[in-house]
Amino acid sequence: MREMIKMVVVLTVLSSFSGGLLAALRNGTQERIEYQQLKFVKGPAIRAILKGCSNDPIVDRFKIKDGDVERSFFVGIFDGKPKAVAMESIGKGFGGPIGVMVGIDVDADKIAGVGITTHSETPGVGARAKTDPTFVAQFKGVPLADTFKVKADGGQVDALSGATVTSRGVSAALTEASAVYKRLKPKLIEKLKTYSK
Amino acid sequence: MVDQKKFTVSHAPFWHDGSCIRSRSYHTMLAALPAVLFGVVRYGMPAVGVISLAVSSAMIWEYVMNRIMRRDITIGDGNAALIGLIFAMLVPASSPWWMVIIGTFVAIVVAKQIYGGIGGNPFHPALVAVAMLMLSWKDLFDFDAALVNYEFDFAMAYPLAALKHFGTAAVENFTPGALLMGNQIGAVGTPFGLGLIAGGLYLIVRGFVRWEISLSFLAGIFVTAFIFHQADSARYAGPAFHLFTGYTLMGAFFLATEDSSSPVHFIPMLIYGAGGGILTMLIRNIGIHVDGVVFALLVMNIANPLLDKIRPKALGKVF
Amino acid sequence: MAKTLTQEFVKGLWEEIPPFRLVLGLCPTLAVTKSVENGIGMGVATAFVLVFSNILVSALRKIIPAKVRIACFIIVIATFVTVVELLMQAFTYPLFLKLGIFIPLIVVNCILLGRAEAFASKNGVLASAADGLGIGIGFTLALGALGSLREILGSGTFFGKAVFGPAFQPFSFMVEAPGAFVCLGLMLCLMNLAGKK
Structure with missing residues (x-):
């Protein structure tokens, strides 16, 4: 009996000690980790989309509540005015979720640019969505539509050859981004005004 | 009932039927000769260079490994030379010297000697070498690009690559007869189908290779x-197109039939051969590689010990 | 104590160098040694966890009940692995991205549990620290050596810098998974040859 109690006590104390330590460490590093993630994973895509902006979009970010989820928006300031926002949406690809960063020109309701952030697509096939700049370049300047579909499904998107599933995932992410943008536009405009100089 | 005569064994001395490793090796090399000579005539000096470098470096690697492992020197049995020759037949005539030497290093040191030398290798050594080189230097194994300096009076495209990229319309000009006569681009020793078949038949008739496989x-x-x-x-x-292009005939007579990596019983041999053929076609038609013989046969080599378990039950043994 | 601290430390560098002599911890050894940087990064992370888990396990060795000792060791190891993971995310994010899943997998690395069970639970704190440091550095060296061999042959670079002239055609088989097995096997073979004399 004594041994039993000792076991329970030792395990409990060890676990709670470890839990406490980790919780404290996590609190301490959370902000830095988030910044690092933004900088290394989403940063390149955001910078490519909002090319030529005069601010650092990773610093100028804000969140808007969309139902239950919070969405981050990255602001691009051109000529002193917040003209474009970038947001991330997720589409289902061949090897898992594909993170798609979508930049939207707020004045014209057009896509300012698209970039892939995270994915687990097949190298040399679906992964070309990220490595082949011509694929995402086709979206630049396209007006926001209700749905984006690949040409094989009767839509407007040129699919990557051999990677239709990936292209469909990217299209689905664009569709979602476009819906979210339309839903949140009033709030978005409000927030953006604070960035005007 | 069991035929008792079959189990009668007389006592020593036994009569040796004369088969030994050396004769096997040299007869196999002899059988490969028509295809090799054809390659030499077709590709000229570079092919001679590749073949002689491969054979000699294979023998040197074998000697070095024998010395390091303090075993008897086995270059005399011709097996290393044979592996070198078969390896040379599988690479393009334009292969650079270092690729040939790395290839024979992989074949002899990694795929043969480390597994215990002749008879202990689970894979065909030349196949391991070619697979490794194919994965590493795709550009040098692109037969179209490799042979760009040659002028031939037939279509200058590697048939399998043309098929992969442009469909059957691109390969209509390749008649089975022309393919058999070697009017196609390929490795040093693989385009001349007729020579390979003749060599294979010779080996089968002499009993060095089992026809079943x-x-x-x-x-x-x-x-x-x-x-x-x-x-x-x-x-x-x-x-017909697939039978006479790429490594098919080479695989059927020289690669699949390697002694220690192929089964010994009747039904396993049939499964082994057919499995290799089916996998080859699946890789060629659906896979991303242009020719599937190498990978298909390596896969079947791994399956070989399992296949060999399919055998007649030993009499009186209870499982 | 039969051995001095120095001896405990030195044995991990050659006599009991983990992947080659103990043949433990092969999963990260094979998976992350595509380049020297990855190999050394993984080695340092493992060494860090090893030293601290060894110290803690040996400090607690009188308290930990024998019946649940494995569970306790795993709690200790897992805690430090999570610490390393969080720290790497916060400070060396690009390296964390490259090592990815293999950082959390340090938990199940046999070296850690092996040293906790075989050494730290039977020896004093200082000796355990020396042992952990020695084995950890040995592991780092081994991973670095394997990483250099594979990177030099497979990509023609060393720490990302080209070592050969532009004419060099990389032996890309070496950075693929099967190349890791062949490479490790050859190195083991050479180690045994060298150790024989």
Whole structure:
């Protein structure tokens, strides 16, 4: 009996000690980790989309509540005015979720640019969505539509050859981004005004 | 009932039937000679260079490994030279010298000697080497690009690559007869189908190679290619085309039949050969590689110990 | 104590160098040694966890009940692995991205549990620290050596810098998974040859 109690006590104390330590460490590093993630994973895509902006979009970010989820928006300031926002949406690809960063020109309701952030697509096939700049370049300047579909499904998107599933995932992410943008536009405009100089 | 006479064994001395490693090696090299000579005539000095470098470096590696492992020097049995020759037949005539030497290093040191030398290798050494080189230097194994300096009076395209990229319309000009006569681009020793078949038949008649493996390999290719061709003749070429291109004939007579990596019983041999053929066609038609013989045979080599478990039950043994 | 601290430390560098002599911890050894940087990064992370888990396990060795000792060791190891993971995310994010899943997998690395069970639970704190440091550095060296061999042959670079002239055609088989096995096997073979004399 004594041994039993000792076991329970030792395990409990060890676990709670470890839990406490980790919780404290996590609190301490959370902000830095988030910044690092933004900088290394989403940063390149955001910078490519909002090319030529005069601010650092990773610093100028804000969140808007969309139902239950919070969405981050990255602001691009051109000529002193917040003209474009970038947001991330997720589409289902061949090897898992594909993170798609979508930049939207707020004045014209057009896509300012698209970039892939995270994915687990097949190298040399679906992964070309990220490595082949011509694929995402086709979206630049396209007006926001209700749905984006690949040409094989009767839509407007040129699919990557051999990677239709990936292209469909990217299209689905664009569709979602476009819906979210339309839903949140009033709030978005409000927030953006604070960035005007 | 069991025929008792079959189990009668007389006592020593036994009569040796004269078969030994050396004669096997040299007869196999002799059988490969027509195809090799054809390659030499077709590709000239570079082919001679590749062949002599491969054979000599294979023998040197064997000697070095024998010395390091303090074993008897076995270069005299001709097996290393044979592996070198078969390896040379599988690479393009334009292979740079360092690729040949790395290839024979992989074949002899990694794939043969480390596994315990002759008879202990689970894979065909030359196949391991070629697979490794194919994965590493795709550009040098691109037969179209490798042979760009040659002028021939027939279509200058590697048939399998043309098929992969442009469909059957691109390979209509390759008649089976022309392919058999070697009017195609390929490695040093693989384009001349007739020579390979003659060599293979010689080996089968002399009993160095089991006909079951060769035949079932070719049958596996034929049947699978036929099914694919029937399903979609615009994308998949017919069986005759597949039988006479790429490494098919080389695989059937020289690669699949290697002693220690192929089964010894009748039914396993049929499964082994047919499996190799079917996998080859699946890789060629669906996979991303242009020719599937190398990978298909490596896979079947791994399966070989399992296949060999399919055998007649030993009399009186209870499992 | 039969051995001095120095001896405990030195044995991990050659006599009991983990992947080659103990043949433990092969999963990260094979998976992350595509380049020297990855190999050394993984080695340092493992060494860090090893030293601290050894110290803690040996400090607690009188308290931990024998019946649940494995569970306790795993709690200790897992805690430090999570610490390393969080720290790497916060400070060396690009390296964390490259090592990815293999950082959390340090938990199941046999070296850690092996040293906790075989050494730290039977020896004093200082000796355990020396042992952990020695084995950890040995592991780092081994991973670095394997990483250099594979990177030099497979990509023609060393720490990302080209070592050969532009004519060099990389032996890309070496950075693929099967190349790791062949490479490790050859190195083991050479180690045994060298150790024989």
